[in-house]
Amino acid sequence: xxxxxxxxxxxxxxxxxxxxxxxxxxxxxxxxxxxxxxxxxxxxxxxxxxxxxxxxxxxxxxxxxxxxxxxxxxxxxxxxxxxxxxxxxxxxxxxxxxxxxxxxxxxxxxxxxxxxxxxxxxxxxxxxxxxxxxxxxxxxxxxxxxxxxxxxxxxxxxxxxxxxxxxxxxxxxxxxxxxxxxxxxxxxxxxxxxxxxxxxxxxxxxxxxxxxxxxxxxxxxxxxxxxxx
Numbered sequence: 001x002x003x004x005x006x007x008x009x010x011x012x013x014x015x016x017x018x019x020x021x022x023x024x025x026x027x028x029x030x031x032x033x034x035x036x037x038x039x040x041x042x043x044x045x046x047x048x049x050x051x052x053x054x055x056x057x058x059x060x061x062x063x064x065x066x067x068x069x070x071x072x073x074x075x076x077x078x079x080x081x082x083x084x085x086x087x088x089x090x091x092x093x094x095x096x097x098x099x100x101x102x103x104x105x106x107x108x109x110x111x112x113x114x115x116x117x118x119x120x121x122x123x124x125x126x127x128x129x130x131x132x133x134x135x136x137x138x139x140x141x142x143x144x145x146x147x148x149x150x151x152x153x154x155x156x157x158x159x160x161x162x163x164x165x166x167x168x169x170x171x172x173x174x175x176x177x178x179x180x181x182x183x184x185x186x187x188x189x190x191x192x193x194x195x196x197x198x199x200x201x202x203x204x205x206x207x208x209x210x211x212x213x214x215x216x217x218x219x220x221x222x223x224x225x226x227x228x229x
Contacts, residue, residue: 050122059118061111070112073097 050058063069073094076082082090098105 049126052119055118055122056115059114059121061114061118070108070115073108 056062063071076094076097077090082093085093095105098108
C-alpha cells in the first residue's frame with residue numbers, strides 16, 4: 001500500500017502533457033566586432049527545451065498497457081469527480097481503479113520513479129550545459145575586457161601625446177613672446193634716444209631773446225654811445 005506522502009505528491013503534480021516553460025530569448029544590440037577570437041564551444045544555449053513527453057519518449061518510457069500509468073492517476077485526481085473529495089476518498093478511488101485495471105501499486109510506483117529519473121537526468125544535462133555556456137561567456141567577457149584595456153591604454157597614450165604637444169607649443173610661443181618683449185624694448189629705447197631734436201638757429205634765437213642775454217648786452221650799448229659823443 002503506498003504511503004500518504006506518495007499520493008499527496010501526485011495530487012500536486014501537473015497533468016500529463018504539460019510542458020516546461022520555454023526560456024525567454026534575449027536580444028542583444030549589435031556592436032562592432034573586436035579582434036578577440038571566439039573560444040571553441042557552443043555559442044548559444046539550445047533555443048527550446050524538450051517537453052515532458054519528449055523526455056519520456058527519449059528515455060524509452062511508454063504508457064502502460066493497462067492505461068494506468070502515473071499520469072493517468074494524476075488526471076483522475078484532478079478530475080471534477082475526485083477533485084473536491086477528501087484525501088482518504090481520493091486514495092480509495094485510486095486503489096479501486098488500479099484494482100479494476102489489474103494494475104499493482106508497485107507498477108505505478110515504478111512508472112513514477114522511472115519518469116522522475118528521466119526528468120532529473122534531463123535537468124542535470126541542461127544544468128551542465130548551462131554551466132558550460134556560462135563559463136564560455138565568462139572567458140569571452142574576460143578577453144573582451146582585456147581587449148578594452150588594451151584599446152584604452154592605446155588611446156590614453158595618444159591623448160597624453162597630444163597634451164604634451166600642446167604644452168610644448170604653448171612653451172614655444174611663451175618663449176617667443178618674452179624675446180619679442182625684449183626686442184620691442186630695445187627698439188623703443190632707440191626711438192626715444194633718436195627722436196626729433198630742435199634746429200641750431202632756433203636754439204641761438206631763443207638764447208638771444210631771453211632776458212639774461214638782454215641784460216648782458218646793455219653795458220656794451222651804453223659804452224658805444226659814450227664814445228660817439
